[in-house]
Amino acid sequence: DIVMTQSPDSLAVSLGERATINCKSSQSVLYSSNNRNYLAWYQQKPGQPPKLLIYWASARESGVPDRFSGNGSGTDFTLTISSLQAEDVAVYYCQQYYSTPPTFGGGTKVEIK
Amino acid sequence: EVQLVESGGGLVKPGGSLRLSCAASGFTFSNAWMNWVRQAPGKGLEWVGRIKTKADTGTSDYAAPVKDRFTISRDDSKNTLYLQMSSLKTEDTAVYYCATGAATGLGYWGQGTLVTVSS
Numbered sequence: 001d002i003v004m005t006q007s008p009d010s011l012a013v014s015l016g017e018r019a020t021i022n023c024k025s026s027q028s029v030l031y032s033s034n035n036r037n038y039l040a041w042y043q044q045k046p047g048q049p050p051k052l053l054i055y056w057a058s059a060r061e062s063g064v065p066d067r068f069s070g071n072g073s074g075t076d077f078t079l080t081i082s083s084l085q086a087e088d089v090a091v092y093y094c095q096q097y098y099s100t101p102p103t104f105g106g107g108t109k110v111e112i113k
Numbered sequence: 114e115v116q117l118v119e120s121g122g123g124l125v126k127p128g129g130s131l132r133l134s135c136a137a138s139g140f141t142f143s144n145a146w147m148n149w150v151r152q153a154p155g156k157g158l159e160w161v162g163r164i165k166t167k168a169d170t171g172t173s174d175y176a177a178p179v180k181d182r183f184t185i186s187r188d189d190s191k192n193t194l195y196l197q198m199s200s201l202k203t204e205d206t207a208v209y210y211c212a213t214g215a216a217t218g219l220g221y222w223g224q225g226t227l228v229t230v231s232s
Binding site for chain 1: 160
């Protein structure tokens with residue numbers, strides 16, 4: 001199974017500042033035939049189900065604010081919130097869907113400083 | 114509007130069985146790969162399994178901890194996904210979510226149903 005490792009476990013950022021979350025996979029999730037990284041990011045607020053933010057490592061899901069961006073390729077990925085808003089307080093998960101079983105990172109809790 | 118509504122959760126004793134349902138609407142259910150994902154209290158997300166569309170063989174895949182104990186099925190005529198759980202263990206206690214998804218991540222999620230395995 002591909003192991004997904006997120007860092008940090010939590011971070012506190014001031015409103016309007018940048019938040020960066022890292023995700024590393026134990027093997028590449030880049031599918032060479034289409035040059036796509038099979039990596040997604042989710043946001044989960046307390047008491048709610050997860051919400052898809054990013055797929056293909058950098059494609060923003062419809063309706064997701066453009067302050068959320070995804071980057072990376074192969075085994076190293078980042079999710080960046082360019083200007084943190086109060087409503088962005090949540091736990092963020094990365095997930096690989098390159099191989100079965102799909103696996104999630106342990107989550108990163110984002111709070112306001 | 115896409116809606117996924119899980120039901121069937123509750124309290125069950127270790128070794129017992131339970132069947133969860135996920136009623137889908139707002140999209141062509143028969144064209145969607147469907148997944149179950151669970152979340153133990155205060156913990157992260159764990160993929161449980163998925164079922165492909167009948168056009169894509171209709172087969173299911175499972176996570177190792179539930180393989181041979183859980184069975185995923187679908188009734189496209191009723192737009193409903195099922196998770197039959199047997200030989201339940203205390204470590205199966207979690208909120209169970211159904212979610213659509215294949216090549217672009219898990220796009221739509223239900224609100225989840227809580228399964229508690231305890232004596």
